[in-house]
Amino acid sequence: MNDLADLFHQLxxxxxxxxxxxxxxxxxxxxxxxxxxxxxxxxxxxxxxDALEADPAAALAGFAEWRPDAVALNRLHVAxxxxxxxxxxxxxxxxxxxxxxxxxxxxxxxITGSDPILEWCAGKGHxxxxxxxxxxxxxxSLEWNPDLCRQGExxxxxxxxxxxxxxxxxxxxxxxxxxxxxxxxxxxxACGELHLRFLRHAxxxxxxxxxxxxxxxxxxxxxxxxxxxxAGRARDLGLDRQDLRLPLQQQVTxxxxxxxxxRIELSWRLAFDELQRALRGQDRYLxxxxxxxxxxxxDFADFAxxxxxxxxxxxxxxxxxxxxxxxxxxxxxxVQRIELVRHLYRHPLELWLLLDRALFLEEQxxxxxxxxxxxxxxxxxxxxxxxxxx
Numbered sequence: 001m002n003d004l005a006d007l008f009h010q011l012x013x014x015x016x017x018x019x020x021x022x023x024x025x026x027x028x029x030x031x032x033x034x035x036x037x038x039x040x041x042x043x044x045x046x047x048x049x050d051a052l053e054a055d056p057a058a059a060l061a062g063f064a065e066w067r068p069d070a071v072a073l074n075r076l077h078v079a080x081x082x083x084x085x086x087x088x089x090x091x092x093x094x095x096x097x098x099x100x101x102x103x104x105x106x107x108x109x110x111i112t113g114s115d116p117i118l119e120w121c122a123g124k125g126h127x128x129x130x131x132x133x134x135x136x137x138x139x140x141s142l143e144w145n146p147d148l149c150r151q152g153e154x155x156x157x158x159x160x161x162x163x164x165x166x167x168x169x170x171x172x173x174x175x176x177x178x179x180x181x182x183x184x185x186x187x188x189x190a191c192g193e194l195h196l197r198f199l200r201h202a203x204x205x206x207x208x209x210x211x212x213x214x215x216x217x218x219x220x221x222x223x224x225x226x227x228x229x230x231a232g233r234a235r236d237l238g239l240d241r242q243d244l245r246l247p248l249q250q251q252v253t254x255x256x257x258x259x260x261x262x263r264i265e266l267s268w269r270l271a272f273d274e275l276q277r278a279l280r281g282q283d284r285y286l287x288x289x290x291x292x293x294x295x296x297x298x299d300f301a302d303f304a305x306x307x308x309x310x311x312x313x314x315x316x317x318x319x320x321x322x323x324x325x326x327x328x329x330x331x332x333x334x335v336q337r338i339e340l341v342r343h344l345y346r347h348p349l350e351l352w353l354l355l356d357r358a359l360f361l362e363e364q365x366x367x368x369x370x371x372x373x374x375x376x377x378x379x380x381x382x383x384x385x386x387x388x389x390x
Contacts, residue, residue: 007076020033021344022246027287028285032338033338053343073347079371102374106374110386142166186210192216195357198210203360213373213382246346267329276311300324354383
């Protein structure tokens with residue numbers, strides 16, 4: 001058994017054993033689901049809960065006596081990969097935020113070879129442009145947004161680079177034809193189904209080398225995750241979209257504004273849940289989809305009307321926001337306590353998903369390495385899968 005397969009086996013065993021902790025839906029819970037943890041959790045006020053959320057190592061240490069498997073899972077790591085020698089910014093990078101530029105530079109520091117480059121879901125093509133300059137290789141960038149393509153083309157022309165853009169939907173079947181054997185395919189922070197298509201297309205075409213940093217695992221076509229690898233299918237965790245959101249529930253680069261919005265969103269979701277139970281006469285949780293954060297800048301009554309529309313529930317003429325927010329308040333701390341336990345498993349579950357992708361590539365005949373390519377302060381999505389074949 002190779003290193004990646006062995007790591008996957010360990011993760012699968014422990015995640016199957018601990019699914020009663022992480023495979024929970026906090027909004028659907030009426031009480032804390034772990035009697036043995038209740039005294040510990042109920043002693044934590046909001047200040048303490050926020051402090052532990054901001055310090056995962058302290059949270060893990062606080063639960064170590066009761067959750068040794070969580071400690072064991074969080075000891076499973078992958079190697080650190082190369083980092084950029086410097087983060088100097090060329091004139092053309094003006095306007096790229098510092099953390100984003102650090103991610104691009106660190107990703108590029110791991111890219112070698114001489115094959116033409118295909119940049120998948122490229123935006124303005126910042127990564128492709130940097131590599132075109134560094135290696136003088138031809139770069140093709142795929143991006144669906146015509147404005148971003150146009151801006152990327154203008155920058156490439158200004159610099160005299162062999163860098164062209166294809167404006168198309170990466171999910172369209174015809175994009176598979178962009179992949180070929182004599183090529184290096186790259187994807188920096190491609191979301192969900194976009195990076196799954198990238199992997200399948202590259203493997204089917206026999207693309208010589210690829211590098212992928214995945215993001216937003218929950219943005220898949222179906223409601224349930226279908227493992228890519230045979231090893232993943234053999235140790236299937238039965239993940240749905242709610243489970244796939246778990247690794248993303250960490251705002252490494254967020255500030256006080258992000259935390260404040262998160263508190264508002266949690267309160268409003270729970271208050272709507274109280275309202276919809278009363279309106280429908282059913283004491284059952286009804287999940288809401290993701291929504292633009294601008295909705296949180298109005299008042300709760302407007303949000304509740306929007307949510308009713310999403311769920312096909314006739315909205316009452318008047319909505320007493322204070323009443324429903326007050327009814328939701330006791331549940332808010334309970335949800336935060338449940339999430340604190342679930343969040344002990346964010347890193348292990350993401351690693352399981354990454355290894356499923358890595359093992360899929362090994363099964364297709366690739367040599368694969370998996371590691372972290374940038375610092376946590378730059379991005380919580382800092383894993384890089386690299387694969388090559390002769």
